[in-house]
Amino acid sequence: MTCFSFLCNRRLEVAKHSAELDELSGFDNVNLYSYKELRIATNGFSDINKIGEGGYGSVYKGKLKNGRMAAIKVLSSESRQGVKEFMTEIQVISDIEHENLVKLYGCCVEANQRILVYNYLENNSLAQTLLGGGHCSIQFSWQTRVKICIGVARGLAYLHVDVRPHVVHRDIKASNILLDKDLTPKISDFGMARLIPPNMTHVSTRVAGTIGYLAPEYAIGGQLTRKADVYGYGVLLIEIVSGRCNTDTRLPADEQYILERTWQLYERNKLVALVDTSLNGDFDAEQACRFLKIGLLCTQESPKLRPSMSTVVQMLTGEKDANENMISQPGLISDFMDLKVRSAPETKPDINSKSPNYTSYGFDDLKSSTLSLGTSSQATTTFASAHDRTV
Ligand SMILES: Nc1ncnc2c1ncn2[C@@H]1O[C@H](COP(=O)(O)OP(=O)(O)O)[C@@H](O)[C@H]1O
Numbered sequence: 001m002t003c004f005s006f007l008c009n010r011r012l013e014v015a016k017h018s019a020e021l022d023e024l025s026g027f028d029n030v031n032l033y034s035y036k037e038l039r040i041a042t043n044g045f046s047d048i049n050k051i052g053e054g055g056y057g058s059v060y061k062g063k064l065k066n067g068r069m070a071a072i073k074v075l076s077s078e079s080r081q082g083v084k085e086f087m088t089e090i091q092v093i094s095d096i097e098h099e100n101l102v103k104l105y106g107c108c109v110e111a112n113q114r115i116l117v118y119n120y121l122e123n124n125s126l127a128q129t130l131l132g133g134g135h136c137s138i139q140f141s142w143q144t145r146v147k148i149c150i151g152v153a154r155g156l157a158y159l160h161v162d163v164r165p166h167v168v169h170r171d172i173k174a175s176n177i178l179l180d181k182d183l184t185p186k187i188s189d190f191g192m193a194r195l196i197p198p199n200m201t202h203v204s205t206r207v208a209g210t211i212g213y214l215a216p217e218y219a220i221g222g223q224l225t226r227k228a229d230v231y232g233y234g235v236l237l238i239e240i241v242s243g244r245c246n247t248d249t250r251l252p253a254d255e256q257y258i259l260e261r262t263w264q265l266y267e268r269n270k271l272v273a274l275v276d277t278s279l280n281g282d283f284d285a286e287q288a289c290r291f292l293k294i295g296l297l298c299t300q301e302s303p304k305l306r307p308s309m310s311t312v313v314q315m316l317t318g319e320k321d322a323n324e325n326m327i328s329q330p331g332l333i334s335d336f337m338d339l340k341v342r343s344a345p346e347t348k349p350d351i352n353s354k355s356p357n358y359t360s361y362g363f364d365d366l367k368s369s370t371l372s373l374g375t376s377s378q379a380t381t382t383f384a385s386a387h388d389r390t391v
């Protein structure tokens, strides 16, 4: 009897294994790592090796068998798609190579594990270095900032234009801009929008850390297009020039939101006052103001008015004018700190609060909107077609 059940179990295991192998056939160009190799590389996924925790799961530093250092991202259990679906997306991401994009080495799909293996970047992210607030040994000179702004724009333009079908990143933010040993910027987490099942609730919870970068039409209406990435890039660009985070509640009320502040200074023709004081005046003022104006162009309320990322690259490098007549007020989701304290979900958007020309939403409204990103059929369609929508 015991022998019989052992044989049955063994047969089941073999059948399951060959079914898995079947599912993996056709993905020959994707590097597959065994769970064992990744376990050894990360010292048993030990806390010492853990370098971060994001909305998708935990990230570990590890040394692969070939001696290369890797960032190993263990996706949280909700993120676990079927093997075929997962591998189809991984294949797309694996094929994408650009100087300003983090390279995906491969993945592990053993049992129900879904693990991504990336090139490890030595100098961490812009969130932890330039905007980290604490001690940071890296000197972000003006020239370095210019290189980072242009590099990120080029990486994003590549995803938007050169990759077919194009990829909407969806999560452009300082913690997704990693720096290599020469401070060349590399965008990470592209393609994740397609890896995560659209009905995942964590999409709404993870949005909290990302909120300052979210285009209003995406945060409120779930409308995800390349122009939402352009908005996120615009916020990031202003952060890099000013050396501050998009939201800083320690500042006086009218300076807390970077876009509001940038617009105020733009109207008073004093944009230069926004440039990071830690540069001690050692920067090209004309170029810095141009970059800030490009940031404003990218974050305009109407997605149609925002330039494409290829145009942004040309404006940054000076090949094209940053047309000042075209700048209209930024679209802004403000009052979002209220989300944490208010609980009544009935609040209606208070369009008249603060500046009448801003789209100002109570955080409760935003909360219900972002929650619906993962559940409404409209939003589901939006996520599912993130590669294909065009503006
Ligand atoms: N390829 C990488 N090289 C070095 N560090 C990385 C890499 N990928 C991620 N990290 C670190 O892990 C942290 C968590 O990453 P992630 O899970 O993508 O969350 P988030 O992007 O929301 O911060 C990042 O902020 C970064 O510090």
Ligand SMILES: [Mg+2]
Pocket: 054, 175, 176, 188, 189
């Ligand atoms: Mg990330």
